[in-house]
Amino acid sequence: MLIKQNLINFKKQLKKNISLVAVSKTKPISDIQEAYNAGQRNFGENKIQEMVNKYEVLPKDIQWHMIGHLQRNKVKYMAHFVNLIHGVDSFKTLKEIDKQAKKHNRVINCLLQARIAQEETKFGLTFEEIEQIVASSEFQSLKNIKLVGLMGMASFTEDKEQIAKEFDSLKVFFDKLITNKPLTLNFQFSTLSMGMSDDYQIAIKKGSNMIRVGSAIFGARNYIA
DSSP states (O other): HHHHHHHHHHHHOOOTOOOEEEOOTTHHHHHHHHHHHHTOEEEEEEEHHHHHHHHHSSSOOEEEEEOOOOOGGGGGGTTTOOOOEEEOOSHHHHHHHHHHHHHHHOEEEEEEEOOOOOOOOOBOOOHHHHHHHHHHHHHHTSSSEEEEEEEOOOOSSOOOHHHHHHHHHHHHHHHHHHHHSOOBBBBEEEEEOOTTTTTHHHHHHTTTTTEEEEEEHHHHHOOOO
C-alpha cells in the first residue's frame, strides 16, 4: 500500500499535462503490479532484457519506456512492444529502430536525446546534429518511427541555477523546432522529457511535460549485479 500512497501523494503535485514515467528498473514484479493497481500505466526501464522479462508477465496495457542508453543490436528484443524510446542519440540508432519496427508492422515513438549537460560522460546529440537529422531526406524516408519530442538530462550538480539553465536551453530549442519544422507523419513533436527524482521540479518550471521518477514512488533503488 505504500507505493499506492506514494503515487497518490506525488501526483497531487503534478499538473494534468505532465506525464509521469515510473522508473521501475531493478524493482520486482510485485512493486510494479502494486503501482499498476493504483492506476499507473507508464513504466521506465534502462535494461532491455529486464524490461522484456517484465513485459512478459505483467498486464499488456502497460506502456513501457526505454530510458537507458540504447545499443543498436538490442533494439530487436523490444521492438514488438516498447511504447517510447527516450534515449535515441544517433541517426544510425533511429534507422535501426525503424528497421525493427517494420518487421512487426509497428510505428515506434522516439525521443531524440539532446546533450545539454556540461559533463562529458552524458550521451546525446548537439542541437545542430538534431536539426540536421530532422531536415534530412533520409529521415523523411523512415516510415516506422515517429519522433514525438526531445529528452535531456541536466548535469549532476547541486547548482540549481546551472540545472535550470540547461533545461531552459532545451525548452528554447524544442520550441524552435516546433516553429520551424512542419509536422509530418514521422515528426510529431509534443513531448519534452526533462527531469528525474532530484530535479523534476526545476524541469517542470522550465517546460517539461514528461518526468521520470523512481525513488519517490518505489523507495530507494535496489542495486543488482
